[in-house]
Structures are given as C-alpha cells and as structure tokens.
Amino acid sequence: MKLKKETLWGWILILPLTLGLTLWVAFPVGVSVFMSLFKWNMISPAQFIGLENFRFMFFQDHLFWQSVSVMFLYTLTSVPLQLALAFSMALLLNTKVKGMGIFRTIYYLPSLIPVMVSTALWMFLYNPQFGLFNLMLDGLGLPTQEWLRNPDLVIPSLVLMSLWSVGNIVIIFLAGLQNIPKELMEACTIDGGNAWHRMRNIVLPFMSPILFYNLVMGIVGGMQTFTQPYVMTNGGPSNASLTYVLHLYKQAFQFSKMGYANALALVLLIVTVLISLIVFQSSKSWVYYSGDKK
Amino acid sequence: MKEGIKSAICVLLLAGCVASGVFADNVKLSYMYWGSPAEDEATKQALKDFEAANPGITVNPLFAPGTKAEFDAKLKAMSESDTLPDVGYFRPESVHEYGSNGFFLDLTTYIAKDNLKKDYLAQTWITQNGKIIGAYTAAEAQVMYYNKKLLQAAGVPLPPTDYTKAWTWDQAVKYWTMLTVDKNGKHPGDSGFDPKKITQFGVNHEVWSGMLYPAIWSNGGEVFSVDGKQILVDSPATVQAIQRLADLRLKNKVMSAPGSTEYQSAGSTDPKVLMQNGQLAFYISGAWEMLDFAKMSFPLGVGALPIQKKPAQLYISGVNVVYKTSKHPEEAWKLQKWMMTPEKTLNLYAGGLWMPTKASWYSNKDDLNKWLSNPAHPDGFKAAVVDSMTVARAEPIGIKNYDQLWAEYINPELDKVWIGKASAETALKTAADKIRKSGLLQGTW
Numbered sequence: 001m002k003l004k005k006e007t008l009w010g011w012i013l014i015l016p017l018t019l020g021l022t023l024w025v026a027f028p029v030g031v032s033v034f035m036s037l038f039k040w041n042m043i044s045p046a047q048f049i050g051l052e053n054f055r056f057m058f059f060q061d062h063l064f065w066q067s068v069s070v071m072f073l074y075t076l077t078s079v080p081l082q083l084a085l086a087f088s089m090a091l092l093l094n095t096k097v098k099g100m101g102i103f104r105t106i107y108y109l110p111s112l113i114p115v116m117v118s119t120a121l122w123m124f125l126y127n128p129q130f131g132l133f134n135l136m137l138d139g140l141g142l143p144t145q146e147w148l149r150n151p152d153l154v155i156p157s158l159v160l161m162s163l164w165s166v167g168n169i170v171i172i173f174l175a176g177l178q179n180i181p182k183e184l185m186e187a188c189t190i191d192g193g194n195a196w197h198r199m200r201n202i203v204l205p206f207m208s209p210i211l212f213y214n215l216v217m218g219i220v221g222g223m224q225t226f227t228q229p230y231v232m233t234n235g236g237p238s239n240a241s242l243t244y245v246l247h248l249y250k251q252a253f254q255f256s257k258m259g260y261a262n263a264l265a266l267v268l269l270i271v272t273v274l275i276s277l278i279v280f281q282s283s284k285s286w287v288y289y290s291g292d293k294k
Numbered sequence: 295m296k297e298g299i300k301s302a303i304c305v306l307l308l309a310g311c312v313a314s315g316v317f318a319d320n321v322k323l324s325y326m327y328w329g330s331p332a333e334d335e336a337t338k339q340a341l342k343d344f345e346a347a348n349p350g351i352t353v354n355p356l357f358a359p360g361t362k363a364e365f366d367a368k369l370k371a372m373s374e375s376d377t378l379p380d381v382g383y384f385r386p387e388s389v390h391e392y393g394s395n396g397f398f399l400d401l402t403t404y405i406a407k408d409n410l411k412k413d414y415l416a417q418t419w420i421t422q423n424g425k426i427i428g429a430y431t432a433a434e435a436q437v438m439y440y441n442k443k444l445l446q447a448a449g450v451p452l453p454p455t456d457y458t459k460a461w462t463w464d465q466a467v468k469y470w471t472m473l474t475v476d477k478n479g480k481h482p483g484d485s486g487f488d489p490k491k492i493t494q495f496g497v498n499h500e501v502w503s504g505m506l507y508p509a510i511w512s513n514g515g516e517v518f519s520v521d522g523k524q525i526l527v528d529s530p531a532t533v534q535a536i537q538r539l540a541d542l543r544l545k546n547k548v549m550s551a552p553g554s555t556e557y558q559s560a561g562s563t564d565p566k567v568l569m570q571n572g573q574l575a576f577y578i579s580g581a582w583e584m585l586d587f588a589k590m591s592f593p594l595g596v597g598a599l600p601i602q603k604k605p606a607q608l609y610i611s612g613v614n615v616v617y618k619t620s621k622h623p624e625e626a627w628k629l630q631k632w633m634m635t636p637e638k639t640l641n642l643y644a645g646g647l648w649m650p651t652k653a654s655w656y657s658n659k660d661d662l663n664k665w666l667s668n669p670a671h672p673d674g675f676k677a678a679v680v681d682s683m684t685v686a687r688a689e690p691i692g693i694k695n696y697d698q699l700w701a702e703y704i705n706p707e708l709d710k711v712w713i714g715k716a717s718a719e720t721a722l723k724t725a726a727d728k729i730r731k732s733g734l735l736q737g738t739w
Contacts, residue, residue: 042370044395062728063702128551130563144490149551149713237709253363255698256370256391 075222090173111167151240326382432648453597455674460598470496496548511606584646
C-alpha cells in the first residue's frame with residue numbers, strides 16, 4: 001500500500017507532538033515506573049527490590065497516609081470553593097455596570113502574580129505577630145490565630161490563599177456566560193421565570209462543560225499542590241501541610257530515596273487517573289453539550 | 295622560498311611546543327560553595343588570592359546558593375554527568391552518606407605528609423572507617439547577642455562574658471522579663487500585661503535542631519547516645535530543657551514567635567532586624583550572624599550562654615571536601631589547605647562569618663587579635679564564645695539517618711511543643727517511640 005502524500009504530510013506534521021510526548025512524557029513515565037521497583041540513592045548503583053517500595057508505602061511509611069489525607073482534605077475543600085467563588089464572580093462581572101472593564105482587571109490581576117511572590121506576600125499576611133490578619137482580628141476584638149504555625153489552621157490558610165488567584169477560572173467562566181444565547185434568557189423571563197429559573201434551566205446547563213473542565217483541572221491540580229506548602233511551611237507544622245507531592249519531593253531529594261519516590265509517583269498517577277475516570281463517567285449525567293442529541 | 299617555509303614551520307612547531315608546555319602546567323580546578331552575597335564576594339577573593347600565590351593553577355568558582363535540597367539535587371546531577379568539582383563545601387548531614395559511597399578523597403596521607411593534625415582543633419576532621427573524608431569549614435558556635443542600648447534603658451546589667459560564670463536560666467528569664475514590654479509599658483507578670491500587644495521582646499532563641507543542643511547539653515540531657523544506637527530525646531533532662539525553651543513564649547511571655555524548626559522562613563521577621571529596630575533585646579543563634587550584624591549600626595554585645603546545670607557549647611559547621619573524581623588531587627589538596635588557613639583567607643574570619651579551625655588562633659595572642667580585634671567582633675566574644683570552644687561538642691552528624699530522624703520524627707513533634715499544643719514530655723515521648731519502631735537507629739558511620 002503506497003503512502004499517499006497526504007498521509008505522509010499528516011505524519012510529518014504530528015511528528016513534533018508525538019516525539020515530544022514520547023521523549024518527555026511517555027519515556028520518563030516508563031522509566032519512573034521501572035525505577036519504582038528499585039532502591040536507588042543516585043550516588044550508588046540501583047538495587048532491584050521488587051515491590052518492597054510499595055509494601056513500605058502502604059504499611060510502614062507513617063507519613064504516606066498523612067500526605068494522602070492532607071492532599072484529599074486540601075483538594076476537597078479548595079476545588080469546590082474555588083469553583084463556587086469563580087462562578088459567582090463571573091456572574092457579577094457579567095452584569096452591565098459602568099467600569100466593568102476595570103473590575104474585571106482588578107479581579108484578574110492576582111492570578112498573574114508569580115506563585116513565589118504571592119506566597120511570600122501571604123506569609124507576611126499570616127505572620128502571627130505583625131501580619132495583617134491578626135491585626136484585623138485584634139482590632140475586631142477576636143482572638144488572634146497562629147495561622148501557619150497551628151496544625152489545625154494551616155490547610156484552611158492554604159485554601160484561603162488559593163481562593164485569591166481564581167482569576168483565570170473566572171475569565172473562562174465569563175467567556176462561557178457570554179456565549180449563552182440571549183433569546184433563551186428572554187424567553188424564560190417572558191414565560192414568567194425569575195433569576196433562579198434562568199440559572200437552573202439555562203445558565204447552569206450551558207456552563208456545565210466549562211464547570212466540568214475546571215472541576216477536572218482543579219482536582220488534578222489540587223492533588224499536585226507543591227509550591228505553596230514547600231515555600232510556606234515545608235510540610236509543617238507537624239506535617240499538617242505535607243501534601244503528597246511535597247512528601248514525594250522530600251523522599252527523592254532530601255532523603256535520597258529515588259526508587260521510593262518513583263513508587264509514590266506511580267500511585268499518584270493511578271489515583272489521579274481513577275478519579276478523573278469517575279468524574280468523566282459522572283459527567284454523562286450532568287454535563288450538557290449544546291449540539292448533542294438530547 | 296623553501297628555506298623560508300621550513301623555518302616558518304620550525305618556528306610554529308616550537309611555538310606550539312612552548313604553548314602546550316605552558317598549558318600543560320596550567321591546572322584548572324573548580325570550587326563549589328554556597329552562602330550569602332557577602333560570603334560569595336569573600337570566597338571569590340580568597341580564591342583569587344590562591345591563584346596569585348600559585349601561578350599555574352586557576353580556580354573556577356561555582357557559587358551554588360539555595361536550600362539543602364537544591365544543593366543535593368545539583369550534586370546528584372553533577373555526579374551523574376561526571377562534572378563534579380574538585381574541592382568545595384558539603385552539607386554536614388549528608389557527608390557520611392556520600393563518603394560511604396566513595397565520593398571523597400581520603401585525606402589521611404596528605405594530612406600526615408604536611409603534619410597538619412597538630413595545628414587544628416581535634417573536632418575539625420571528619421572521619422569514616424578510619425579515613426579522613428573532610429574537614430569542617432569553620433568552627434561555628436552558638437552565641438547570645440544583645441542590644442546594649444535596650445539593656446541600659448531597662449536598667450538590666452550586662453550579662454557576664456565568662457562562659458563559666460554565666461547567668462543561670464532563672465536569672466536569664468528574670469532579666470528577659472524586665473526587657474519585655476507591652477504597649478502600656480507593662481512587663482510579664484504585671485497586672486494588666488497584654489501579651490498580644492508586646493512592643494519589645496526580651497529574647498528570641500532559634501529552635502532548629504543544631505540550636506537546641508547547647509540548652510539540652512547544659513541541662514545534662516542528650517538526644518542520641520554516642521554510639522547512635524539509642525534515642526534519648528525523651529530523657530527527663532532533655533524534656534525539661536525543651537519545655538524551658540517553649541515556656542519562654544508560652545509561660546514567661548518573653549519570646550517572639552520562634553522561627554520554623556527547619557529554616558528561617560520568609561514572612562517571619564528576621565530577629566536581627568527586630569534587634570536593630572529596638573524590638574528585641576537578646577538573640578541566641580549562631581556565630582555566623584555577626585557578618586550581618588557588622589553592617590548594622592546599633593551597639594552589639596555578646597554574653598555567655600545561660601547555664602542550666604553546666605556550661606555547654608556546640609561545634610557546628612559546613613564541611614569542606616576534596617572529591618575523589620578530581621583529576622588533580624595534589625593541587626586540589628593545596629586549595630583545600632589554603633581555604634583552611636586563616637592567614638590566607640583572613641577576610642572570612644575577621645568579617646565575622648567564620649571562626650577558625652586552626653588551634654593556635656584560639657590561644658596565640660597575635661593570631662587572636664588578627665581575627666577578633668575589629669568592630670565586627672564585640673568585646674565579650676572571646677570570653678563568651680572563643681574560650682567556650684574548650685567544652686564544645688560537635689553536632690552528631692555521624693549518626694546514620696541523622697537528617698531523617700530530625701526532619702521526619704523529632705521536628706514534627708517539636709512543632710506542637712512550640713505553640714503549646716503538646717507538652718515537651720508527651721511530644722518527645724511520641725517521637726522517641728516512633729523512632730524506636732522505625733528501624734532507623736543504625737549506629738554511626
């Protein structure tokens with residue numbers, strides 16, 4: 001069978017992407033899965049130890065389950081809150097108010113600030129002695145908090161910080177809101193529907209693909225949170241903010257347990273894929289794509 | 295013509311021989327180190343001085359600032375790509391692990407040949423299985439700094455400088471209480487004192503692992519047994535010392551929020567800045583802080599560390615090593631010797647960053663003056679710190695899994711103690727029990 005010229009061009013044009021995916025994604029993942037069966041500290045030859053890393057992970061590593069619970073706690077609180085907040089903000093930013101452009105800019109700006117900068121900023125805000133939050137609490141007569149030094153408050157503090165940079169999610173929601181056909185909204189109003197009816201029957205279904213996209217991205221991103229706890233608390237206090245990826249990083253680079261870190265990465269990959277599959281399956285019942293046969 | 299060409303070729307060949315001869319003598323070394331910008335400058339100067347004194351050797355400075363994890367990652371990358379430096383700094387907590395994998399040159403014969411052992415403090419050399427794998431870069435210790443102006447304003451006597459006649463813990467707490475003032479001028483213990491409105495703190499004590507040893511040892515406590523096979527952090531003397539430190543903030547209300555157990559995190563205010571602003575009277579940290587203090591303009595004093603049961607001092611420092619993969623071990627050793635010689639790298643010592651490892655620089659009057667008689671070193675420094683090195687014990691980095699035991703077991707429990715969520719007794723017992731079950735206590739290297 002002779003390759004048609006078109007087919008050949010097709011292959012050539014997707015070559016950069018496939019090469020990239022192979023070299024920089026598939027190959028390292030493959031090596032990582034392979035190395036998870038070894039004990040390797042990067043300065044002496046790797047030793048094959050089979051499934052020992054996994055046995056240690058599930059039965060002996062007292063920080064594994066801690067990091068899993070921190071990861072889930074963080075993700076399950078921050079993602080719904082982020083989506084709810086971003087959606088509400090998008091609704092507000094979609095109204096016809098004078099100077100809306102300025103408002104949209106203001107609320108989008110925080111998401112442009114580099115993560116390291118905003119992290120340092122929030123650390124000052126959370127400072128128990130001189131930080132702004134304790135100053136405000138004190139001014140209101142409320143007890144001041146230890147914030148990042150209190151194991152019970154550190155995850156809520158991180159969640160609060162993550163809510164500040166929902167700007168890019170707001171923009172995506174806003175674009176979705178502006179694509180809703182105006183005739184449908186008017187038709188609903190004419191039929192006697194109020195804002196709630198409009199929301200439930202028109203806005204939410206039209207926004208559901210975008211909600212779905214942000215939900216999946218939010219969950220995957222939340223499960224991989226690393227920078228903020230690494231810079232702000234290094235997993236403390238008492239490992240209360242030891243997210244899964246931070247635990248992985250420490251095992252790899254602080255304690256030189258590369259094989260074990262690869263095993264942790266593999267488990268994270270499997271869990272993320274499973275959760276994504278569940279969300280995708282559920283999407284069939286609540287996500288509405290205009291253009292689909294209903 | 296032919297003659298011309300022949301002679302031209304001869305000249306070129308001769309030039310080539312001479313040139314390659316010169317290049318053959320030129321040895322290129324690389325030196326890897328970390329530190330603040332001031333340390334970077336000082337180190338580069340020391341390396342330049344070495345080049346000037348040793349024509350034929352050039353040194354490429356590899357400045358690698360950043361956290362320990364970043365340094366480790368960089369080192370592993372260099373090792374995988376065969377681009378390790380010849381000489382350089384090394385993290386003390388990892389030096390034994392890498393040494394056991396044959397990373398470092400055995401310096402025993404070089405030291406013996408130059409008869410260096412007698413010139414240096416006994417704790418300087420890092421040994422492993424009878425081999426000397428490195429030397430401590432400096433001999434850092436714990437120092438109690440204070441702002442003289444604040445003490446004079448509060449009518450507090452200047453602390454003794456003789457390390458054997460220091461304040462007792464109770465005396466220290468009493469004076470720190472006098473130096474802690476809230477917005478209304480009240481001290482802890484006065485009626486109406488508001489711990490949330492403190493404008494001046496009496497003391498800040500660093501609480502990362504190294505900085506806890508002097509207080510623990512002063513009270514007769516221990517963290518590990520000398521053979522590294524037992525964990526003793528839950529012994530009553532240790533528990534008492536830790537609880538006393540925590541109480542500075544919780545009960546006595548004289549201490550500002552402690553820094554993290556792991557590092558000085560951004561967002562927590564630098565105690566040195568607080569001291570300069572008159573918001574902190576005493577600061578207990580390492581000797582290296584003097585390099586930054588030297589740039590500040592308030593009257594700095596140094597006092598002897600408070601004694602609980604007996605005087606104690608810590609010997610802590612980064613480590614200097616010569617890598618086994620070095621292609622020029624003789625020249626690398628020369629460079630290492632140079633960096634260990636205070637006479638040649640004086641700016642690093644006189645500036646307040648390092649304390650020397652050479653023994654004579656602690657006893658010989660002229661040598662002492664060379665690095666102590668300058669504004670960076672306050673008057674009490676010799677009696678309080680330099681003399682206390684006679685009782686100094688090294689941080690026990692020779693214990694296997696040292697870093698992991700602190701980072702994963704002890705520090706997480708201490709986090710709770712500093713904010714009052716757990717007593718030192720329960721927290722340290724929990725940590726010790728977990729350590730005993732972990733199988734990580736494997737003795738020393």
